[in-house]
Amino acid sequence: MTEIIRVLRLLLLGLWLGAAVFFGAAVAPALFSVLRGANLANANDLAGTIVTRLLSIINRGGFEISLFLIVTAYFMTRNESRLRRFAEMISLAIMAIMTGVGQWVIAARMVALRAAMQGQIDLVAINDPRRIAFDSLHGYSVTVMGVAMLAGLVAFVIMASSTLRGSSPSRRTRHWKSSNNLIAGRSDMGPGARNNLPAQPRILATIRLSRMRARPSHRRDGLCRC
Numbered sequence: 001m002t003e004i005i006r007v008l009r010l011l012l013l014g015l016w017l018g019a020a021v022f023f024g025a026a027v028a029p030a031l032f033s034v035l036r037g038a039n040l041a042n043a044n045d046l047a048g049t050i051v052t053r054l055l056s057i058i059n060r061g062g063f064e065i066s067l068f069l070i071v072t073a074y075f076m077t078r079n080e081s082r083l084r085r086f087a088e089m090i091s092l093a094i095m096a097i098m099t100g101v102g103q104w105v106i107a108a109r110m111v112a113l114r115a116a117m118q119g120q121i122d123l124v125a126i127n128d129p130r131r132i133a134f135d136s137l138h139g140y141s142v143t144v145m146g147v148a149m150l151a152g153l154v155a156f157v158i159m160a161s162s163t164l165r166g167s168s169p170s171r172r173t174r175h176w177k178s179s180n181n182l183i184a185g186r187s188d189m190g191p192g193a194r195n196n197l198p199a200q201p202r203i204l205a206t207i208r209l210s211r212m213r214a215r216p217s218h219r220r221d222g223l224c225r226c
Helices: 002-037 043-076 082-116 129-166 169-184 191-195 199-214
Strands: none
Touching: 002 043, 002 129, 043 082, 043 129, 082 129
């Protein structure tokens, strides 16, 4: 179950990063280019409306995913170093804050300004205070989304490295060696070695050692012939 949640966390963050990059690098520029090429009088307004709705999906998705990752990180990163846990939590918190601000502060203000200009932004004078405020908010929106993507990328790298380390061959080899020691019932496993095992293997090792001590005649070269 732990591995499933770990992979799910990585998958959700990767999907959001891919969607955000695709939106900023391909979707938004293509919309403005196509609508402007159609020689429509309100091409920028139409493109802006579509982009605003798509950006709302990106921001909401990023906010909800980052909250989910923050909650599950408390349970999934207990065995990680303090620095790694701190870096992951801070990155996810920045991502949540940036997407939340982009959605419920900047985008909401831009929608209000577009309504105040009656959707005819291109017809408003460049030196109009509403037009100046709208252009400034657009720049802030781009910056906020860039920061959120950067924070998400940092969190993704940290989570991916943790997942790879958790499924590395060396760790699986150590686990199988411990299991083989338990199955073989090695009598030379001291108390210190048993204490270093996880809870369930440690209990099994104690039970096996107790059985070996109760049946000394069945021992040969330190191995149990069960």
